[in-house]
Amino acid sequence: MANNLNVVEAVRQGLDEELSRDEDVIVYGEDVGVNGGVFRATQGLIEKYPDQIYDSPLAEAGIIGTGVGLATYGLKPVPEIQFAGFIDQGFHQLKQHVSRLRSRSRGSFNCQMTVRAPYGGGIHALEHHSESFEAGYAHVQGIQVVVPSTPADTKGLLTASIRDPDPVVFLEPMRIYRRFREAVPEGEHAVPLGEATVRREGEDVTVISWGAMMWETLRAIEDAEASVEAIDLRTISPLDTDTVVESVRKTGRCVVVHEAPRTAGMAAEITARLNEEAFLYLEAPVQRVTGYDLPFPLFGREERYLPDRGRILDGIERAVTF
Numbered sequence: 001m002a003n004n005l006n007v008v009e010a011v012r013q014g015l016d017e018e019l020s021r022d023e024d025v026i027v028y029g030e031d032v033g034v035n036g037g038v039f040r041a042t043q044g045l046i047e048k049y050p051d052q053i054y055d056s057p058l059a060e061a062g063i064i065g066t067g068v069g070l071a072t073y074g075l076k077p078v079p080e081i082q083f084a085g086f087i088d089q090g091f092h093q094l095k096q097h098v099s100r101l102r103s104r105s106r107g108s109f110n111c112q113m114t115v116r117a118p119y120g121g122g123i124h125a126l127e128h129h130s131e132s133f134e135a136g137y138a139h140v141q142g143i144q145v146v147v148p149s150t151p152a153d154t155k156g157l158l159t160a161s162i163r164d165p166d167p168v169v170f171l172e173p174m175r176i177y178r179r180f181r182e183a184v185p186e187g188e189h190a191v192p193l194g195e196a197t198v199r200r201e202g203e204d205v206t207v208i209s210w211g212a213m214m215w216e217t218l219r220a221i222e223d224a225e226a227s228v229e230a231i232d233l234r235t236i237s238p239l240d241t242d243t244v245v246e247s248v249r250k251t252g253r254c255v256v257v258h259e260a261p262r263t264a265g266m267a268a269e270i271t272a273r274l275n276e277e278a279f280l281y282l283e284a285p286v287q288r289v290t291g292y293d294l295p296f297p298l299f300g301r302e303e304r305y306l307p308d309r310g311r312i313l314d315g316i317e318r319a320v321t322f
Contacts (some may be wrong), residue, residue, distance in 0.1 A: 002183040007176055011041045011116075012182050014158040015078065017180040017187070019049045026070060028054040029063060029116075038082050039080075039118060039177055060089035063114060068097045069165075071111040073096045078162055083172060084119035091266040095198035098167045114161045114168045115231030119147075119213050120259055121296055121306050122175035130296045132260035134213075135269070137169045138237035144168045144193055145236040147213035149176070151279030152184045153234060156191030164193060173212035196240035198247070202229035206317050207246060208270060210234060213257045213307060214237040220312035226320045236266060240247060244270060252283040259306050262290040284322035289315040 001053070005013060018025050027042060033055040036043030046053040057061050060081055067077035081087050087094070101111040121130035146161055146168055148154040154172070161168040192310065199218060204226040209217040210233040221228040229247050238313045248254045254274060256267035267288040274286055297305050301313045 004181045005151045005155075005184040006110040006178045007148070007151050007154050008039055008041050008178060009174065010047070010154040011172060012043065013184065013186075015042060016045060016048070016153040018159060018162045019045065019052050020075065023052065024074065025076045025078060025300045026052055027078045027080070027249075028056050028066075029308050030058055030082045030231075032080050036102045037080060038310050041172075042080070043045050050067065055145055059088050061093055064090035064093040064098065066294065067113045067115070068093065068101065068111060070107050071113045074113045076162060077242045078114045078116060081115060081117040081124070084117040085131040086134065087115070087117060087133075087169075087216070088128075090217060092154065092171070094137070094143060095140050095164060098141045102137060102166065103142065104222070110165050111167045112165050114158070114170050116158075116179070118174035119171040119307075120173045120175055121302055122212060124299045124302060127298065130302070132258070132291065134171060134236045135260060135264060135266045138266065142167065144194060144238065145171070147171045147173065147211040147232065148234065149173065149211050149232050151182050151193055155184050156189045157234060160193050160217055160234040163190065165320065167315045171211065173223045175212040177213050191234070191321050194238040194240055195231045196231050196235070196243040197255065198229065198243070200228065200230040202227040202239065202251065204228065204251055205255060205316055206251045207243070207248040207255045207257060207312070207316065208233060209257040211259075214261050215221070216309070217257050217312055220309040221316070224311070224316050225311060226316060228316065239269070239273070241273050241277065245274065247280045249281040253317040253322075254283055255289060255312070255313070257289045257307050257312055257318050259291045262288060265290055266288070287315040287319045
């Protein structure tokens with residue numbers, strides 16, 4: 001059985017089924033209970049699971065820190081941070097406690113915790129509502145960073161994240177929360193963490209992306225003259241280097257698309273790994289199509305900041321014609 005869902009509905013279905021399956025799963029955050037969350041991802045769940053869903057104070061450090069205690073005592077917290085930019089208020093909890101509980105306790109405890117947060121631009125939000133900081137979270141050893149780009153993967157990756165014994169930062173691209181629908185399996189559906197997927201096969205150039213930029217990339221390459229292989233990373237950390245390297249060894253060219261700032265973004269790490277493991281196969285420098293090294297702009301400049309069809313096609317052309 002499958003339902004035709006959008007991304008936010010897939011989040012709700014994934015949470016619903018995990019709450020039903022495991023009474024140790026605890027969902028909490030700002031307005032996630034009575035109001036169903038700012039994007040209504042948890043709408044209706046508090047009526048079904050009144051002992052597993054809680055509204056929290058407006059205190060991101062407390063929200064994430066509370067999860068450390070819950071996980072230490074064997075529960076499986078799934079806190080929602082209302083927007084990913086607000087994680088900054090609790091980043092010290094992620095870095096100092098969530099990521100280190102297993103190593104600090106020499107394996108006596110782990111932190112089975114999934115921090116959900118809408119992220120990214122494209123919805124005309126306010127300041128600190130549109131950041132794309134996945135590379136920063138990936139730099140924290142001990143934390144897995146997951147970014148879905150389709151409804152089916154949203155449910156499958158969220159399910160796998162909640163069940164994983166180690167902590168996950170689960171970033172939901174709000175630009176595509178309600179952009180499109182697809183068939184999402186009802187019931188058991190888990191997508192393994194750390195495995196990229198090939199969204200489209202091609203021969204001339206590999207284009208790598210994730211989240212909302214994967215959607216933008218797939219739209220752009222419909223107009224590309226080259227044969228494009230599109231890879232959706234899905235998990236930023238751990239990074240599926242094998243799938244990336246195998247594709248680039250076939251095509252000889254690569255473009256990486258992300259909306260985060262250019263400097264020290266994930267495109268730089270992917271480029272470094274390709275230089276280490278596929279250098280002799282490269283026929284052109286790896287091209288980066290990214291956001292700019294600026295604070296994310298407000299409404300009037302937002303569309304100019306985000307990579308779009310033209311910039312992605314230009315990156316493909318640079319790689320192919322080098």
